[in-house]
Amino acid sequence: MGDLYLIDGTGIAYRAFFALDTWLKNSKGLTTNAILGTSRMMLKLLNDFIRKDEDSILFVMDKKTKTYRNELLESYKANRPKAPDEFIEQIPYILNMVEYMGINVTSADGYEADDIIATAAVKYKDLYDNIYIVTSDKDMMQLIKENIFILRPEKGITDIVMYEENRVKEKMGVPPKKIIDLLSLMGDSADNIPGVKGIGIKTAQKLLNVYNDIEDIYEHIEELKGAIKTKLIAGKDMAYLSKRLVRLQYDAPLNYEKKDLIYTGFTDKFQDYLKELEFKRIIKELGFENEEKIESQENDYSKKVEYELFASENVKDLYKKIEKSSKISFDLETTSLIPNKAKVLGVALSPEPFVGYYLDLSNETEEKKKEILTELSNLIIKKDIIGQNIKYDISVLKNYDINIENIYFDTMIGAFLISPDSRRFNMDDLAEKYLNYKTTKYKEVMSGTLFSKTLKDVNIESVKDYASEDADITHRLYKVIYPKVNASKLDRILNEVELPLIPVLAEMETNGVYFDTKYLKQLEGEFSKKVNQLMIDMENLAGYPFNPNSPKQVGELLYKKIGLKGKKKTKTGSYSTDAESLEYLKGQHPIIEKILENRKYQKLLSTYVIAIPKMVNEKTGRVHTSFNQTGTSTGRLSSSDPNLQNLPIREEEGGRIRKAVKPQSEDGILLSADYSQIELRVLAHISKDETLINAYKHGKDIHTITASKIFGISEEEVDSHARRVGKTVNFSIVYGVSGYGLAQRVGIGVAQAQTFINKYFELYKGVGSYQKSILEFAKNNGYVETLMGRKRFIKNIRANKNEIERMAINSPIQGTAADIMKLAMIKLYKNLPSYAKMILQVHDEIVIELPKSKLEEVKPILKDCMENAFKLDVPLEIDMKYGDYWMK
Structure with a gap:
C-alpha cells in the first residue's frame, strides 16, 4: 500500500530559518536561508525515505487566520515573537520549491497545520502501511499509535530521529496517548498554553504514571496531599482549558484521494527554479x-x-x-x-x-x-x-x-x-x-x-x-x-550497438523459448514438498507457527523471541529482515538458513516453476520473453515475463529449471556459448595491467595467479579452496570492493580481507592506477564511459561515498562487457543460417536452437562471431555447450 509522509511545513521552514544564517542571499538580494534549509530537508526525505511511485507525501502549512483556539484563549500563541520579515518573504518561494519538487502543498482557513495533519493521519490511516509525520512539535506525539510515527528533525535540519511509542515514553516520560494530559498539566510556554500553575514536567509525569488522564486525576483529587493538591484544585479550569487547546482537531477539510498524493518525482520546473534561486550546489549534487x-527551441514543441x-x-x-x-x-x-x-x-x-x-x-x-x-x-x-x-x-x-x-x-x-x-x-x-x-x-x-x-x-x-x-x-x-x-558523443553506441540490436531482439522474442511444462509440473510438486517440510522445520525451531513471508512476524521471532541483533534498521526503527540482513545472521541460529531456503524455493516456484507454464503461447507452444534495452544503467539487457536474467544459474535448483528449456523438435538441439571471464578481460584491456594481459595472452589461470599472491604460496601449491578465494578476490576487485565487503564474501576477518586487497594491488599495479584515474575522471567530468562511449552519469561523486565510487569503477567494465555481448548478437544475427535461431541471452551467455544435423556447421560461426565481436588487448574466449536441454 505504500507509506504516507505528512510534513509540518510551517515548522520545518521556521526551523530552517533559524538553523542557517540570514546572510545567505542570492545575487538579487533575496534572503534564501529558509528556502535552502527547507529544500535540503525535503531532498533528504525524498532520497532517504520516499519510494517514488509508491509512497505519498503532503506538505502542510499554517494560514494567517484565527482558529477556535484563539476564541478559547485570546493570548494563545501570543508569546511567540513576530516572524522576521526575512522569513515571511521566503514563504512563497518555499511553497513554489516544494510544489516544483512534485509535492502537494495544502492549508485551510480556521485550522492549524497540526490539525490538518491529524485529520490526514486518521482519514488515510487504513490506506497506507505506515504514516510518518515530519515535525519538531511535541504536541504531535499524541498521534503516535500502531502505524503512525513521527520523524523529528534534531541537531539542525537534516538529522532525523524516528519516534514510536517507546521513544516517546523514553523522552517525555509518558506514552503518546498521555501527551495531551502531560502538556495540559505542565503547559507549553511556546504556544502560551497555561497548564496548571506550579506543576512542572516531573510532577506531571508522576501524576500520569499513576492516573490515566486529568479527568482521572480530578476524580481522585482527595487521594492527593499538600501543595500538589492545592495547585491542582486552583488550576482545574486552566487544566481543562489547556487540554482543549492541546487536543488536535480531526475535521479539517481534506479532499485528496490517494492517487493525488503518490509521489511521482520532480516537475519540469524544479531544475529551472533551482537555477533561478542560484542553488548551485544542489544542482550539482542532483546531477542536473x-x-x-x-531551454530554448526554434519551435514551441x-x-x-x-x-x-x-x-x-x-x-x-x-x-x-x-x-x-x-x-x-x-x-x-x-x-x-x-x-x-x-x-x-x-x-x-x-x-x-x-x-x-x-x-x-x-x-x-x-x-x-x-x-x-x-x-x-x-x-x-x-x-x-x-x-x-x-x-x-x-x-x-x-x-x-x-x-x-x-x-x-x-x-x-x-x-x-x-x-x-x-x-x-x-x-x-x-x-x-x-x-x-x-x-x-x-x-x-x-x-x-x-x-x-x-x-x-x-x-x-x-x-x-x-x-x-x-x-x-x-x-x-x-x-x-x-x-x-x-x-x-553517444552516436557511436546508438548507431553501432543499440539501434542494430532492435531487430535482433525482435527476432529473438518472436522465436520464443520452448519449456517442458510436464517437467516443470514435476518440479512444482517436488519444490512444494520441500516448502512444506521447511514450514514444519521452522515451526519446530521457533516453537510456534508463524508466517515466514511476514517481515513483522519474522522480525518478532528473530529479534524479540530469539534475541538476535540485526545488521540494519528499517524506517520504523526495527531491525530489517531482508535478504542482506538474514545473510548477515547466518550461523547464529539454525532457523536463519531455513527461512532463506524457504524464500528461495518460494521465489523459484512463483517466478518460474508455476508462472512459466501460464505464459506459454497457445499458437506457438513457446514462451516469448521480452528483452529490454533500457532496463539497466550499465547497458546490460534485462528480460521480463518471465525474467530469465534473474534465474539463479549457479545454484542446483536454478540449474534444474534450466533443464526445462529444451528444443521443441525431437531432432533439435540447444547450443550455448558463455564468455569466459569477460569482465576481467575487459579490466585487463582498460587498466593495461601487464600481469593481467600476459596471463590472458598466454592462457594462464588468473585465479591461480591471484591466489598464489594473496596466500604467499607457489602456483603449484594453490588448491581448490585457495583458487576459489582467488576467484572471489578477482571478481570483487572489479566491483571496487572494500575490505569489509570482501570479508563478507569470503568469510574471513576484515583485516585479512584488507591484506588480500593490498597484495592484489601489489601484483596488479595497473588495476590500482586505473581505479584512481577513473575516480579522478568521474570527479572532473561527472560521468564514466565504456570503450564504445556509453556513459554512466555519476551523481554526488565528490561525496566519496563507497557505493558511488564502486559504481564509477565498475560501470566502464560491466558496460563494455554488455556492449561486446550486444555486438556479438548483432554479428550472429547477420551470420547465422536461417535454421539456427537465437532464443536467449542471459548474463554472458547466448543460447541457440538448431537441428542436430547442423551443429558442426554452426559451432564455428558462433565461436567466430563472439570471439571477434570486439578487439581487446587480450583474446576473448567462449565456452560452448550443447545438449537436449539448456546446459549448466
Whole structure:
C-alpha cells in the first residue's frame, strides 16, 4: 500500500530559518536561508525515505487566520515573537520549491497545520502501511499509535530521529496517548498554553504514571496531599482549558484521494527554479548539470495541433502526403500489448513535427490489412524510420510477414542513453520532460466508451487524435533528443550497438523459448514438498507457527523471541529482515538458513516453476520473453515475463529449471556459448595491467595467479579452496570492493580481507592506477564511459561515498562487457543460417536452437562471431555447450 509522509511545513521552514544564517542571499538580494534549509530537508526525505511511485507525501502549512483556539484563549500563541520579515518573504518561494519538487502543498482557513495533519493521519490511516509525520512539535506525539510515527528533525535540519511509542515514553516520560494530559498539566510556554500553575514536567509525569488522564486525576483529587493538591484544585479550569487547546482537531477539510498524493518525482520546473534561486550546489549534487533541460527551441514543441484521418479506400492519398519526406515516425495501434497476439487496428504516421496522419484498418480483414501494411512498409523502408519503443511495432509487423530493419532513431533508447539512471522512458513522461507536453493517455481514450475492450470500440475521431499524437510527439521528441545524443558523443553506441540490436531482439522474442511444462509440473510438486517440510522445520525451531513471508512476524521471532541483533534498521526503527540482513545472521541460529531456503524455493516456484507454464503461447507452444534495452544503467539487457536474467544459474535448483528449456523438435538441439571471464578481460584491456594481459595472452589461470599472491604460496601449491578465494578476490576487485565487503564474501576477518586487497594491488599495479584515474575522471567530468562511449552519469561523486565510487569503477567494465555481448548478437544475427535461431541471452551467455544435423556447421560461426565481436588487448574466449536441454 505504500507509506504516507505528512510534513509540518510551517515548522520545518521556521526551523530552517533559524538553523542557517540570514546572510545567505542570492545575487538579487533575496534572503534564501529558509528556502535552502527547507529544500535540503525535503531532498533528504525524498532520497532517504520516499519510494517514488509508491509512497505519498503532503506538505502542510499554517494560514494567517484565527482558529477556535484563539476564541478559547485570546493570548494563545501570543508569546511567540513576530516572524522576521526575512522569513515571511521566503514563504512563497518555499511553497513554489516544494510544489516544483512534485509535492502537494495544502492549508485551510480556521485550522492549524497540526490539525490538518491529524485529520490526514486518521482519514488515510487504513490506506497506507505506515504514516510518518515530519515535525519538531511535541504536541504531535499524541498521534503516535500502531502505524503512525513521527520523524523529528534534531541537531539542525537534516538529522532525523524516528519516534514510536517507546521513544516517546523514553523522552517525555509518558506514552503518546498521555501527551495531551502531560502538556495540559505542565503547559507549553511556546504556544502560551497555561497548564496548571506550579506543576512542572516531573510532577506531571508522576501524576500520569499513576492516573490515566486529568479527568482521572480530578476524580481522585482527595487521594492527593499538600501543595500538589492545592495547585491542582486552583488550576482545574486552566487544566481543562489547556487540554482543549492541546487536543488536535480531526475535521479539517481534506479532499485528496490517494492517487493525488503518490509521489511521482520532480516537475519540469524544479531544475529551472533551482537555477533561478542560484542553488548551485544542489544542482550539482542532483546531477542536473549532465541532464540539462531544453531551454530554448526554434519551435514551441508543447503546442497542440489537428490531425488527419484516412480510410483504406483513400490510402493512396496518404502515400502522397508522406512520399517526399526523408524521415518518418510511425506507431501501430493494435489489439494487444503482446506482439505475437496483436492484430493491427491502424497506423499513425508523422512525416514532420506538428503533423500526424492515422490510417484506420479496424474494419478490414487480416488479408486486406496485410496487403496495405506491405504496401506501406515498402514505402517507409526507403526513409529514415523513427519510433518510440519501435521493437514492439516491428515485432507486430512480423505477424504479417513484414520485416523492418532500417531504424534511424528510437526516442526511448535515445532518452535512455542520455539519462541511463532515469526510471521512466515511456512517451508520456518523455513528452512532459522534454517538450512540456501532456499527452492523451490510453485510459482516457478508453474511458470515453462504455464496455470498450480495444480501440476498435472507441469513436474513430478519438482514436485518430490519440494515435496521430503518438506519431507526432515521437517526431518532436526525435528533434529534441537526437541532438542531445550527438552532443553527448553517444552516436557511436546508438548507431553501432543499440539501434542494430532492435531487430535482433525482435527476432529473438518472436522465436520464443520452448519449456517442458510436464517437467516443470514435476518440479512444482517436488519444490512444494520441500516448502512444506521447511514450514514444519521452522515451526519446530521457533516453537510456534508463524508466517515466514511476514517481515513483522519474522522480525518478532528473530529479534524479540530469539534475541538476535540485526545488521540494519528499517524506517520504523526495527531491525530489517531482508535478504542482506538474514545473510548477515547466518550461523547464529539454525532457523536463519531455513527461512532463506524457504524464500528461495518460494521465489523459484512463483517466478518460474508455476508462472512459466501460464505464459506459454497457445499458437506457438513457446514462451516469448521480452528483452529490454533500457532496463539497466550499465547497458546490460534485462528480460521480463518471465525474467530469465534473474534465474539463479549457479545454484542446483536454478540449474534444474534450466533443464526445462529444451528444443521443441525431437531432432533439435540447444547450443550455448558463455564468455569466459569477460569482465576481467575487459579490466585487463582498460587498466593495461601487464600481469593481467600476459596471463590472458598466454592462457594462464588468473585465479591461480591471484591466489598464489594473496596466500604467499607457489602456483603449484594453490588448491581448490585457495583458487576459489582467488576467484572471489578477482571478481570483487572489479566491483571496487572494500575490505569489509570482501570479508563478507569470503568469510574471513576484515583485516585479512584488507591484506588480500593490498597484495592484489601489489601484483596488479595497473588495476590500482586505473581505479584512481577513473575516480579522478568521474570527479572532473561527472560521468564514466565504456570503450564504445556509453556513459554512466555519476551523481554526488565528490561525496566519496563507497557505493558511488564502486559504481564509477565498475560501470566502464560491466558496460563494455554488455556492449561486446550486444555486438556479438548483432554479428550472429547477420551470420547465422536461417535454421539456427537465437532464443536467449542471459548474463554472458547466448543460447541457440538448431537441428542436430547442423551443429558442426554452426559451432564455428558462433565461436567466430563472439570471439571477434570486439578487439581487446587480450583474446576473448567462449565456452560452448550443447545438449537436449539448456546446459549448466
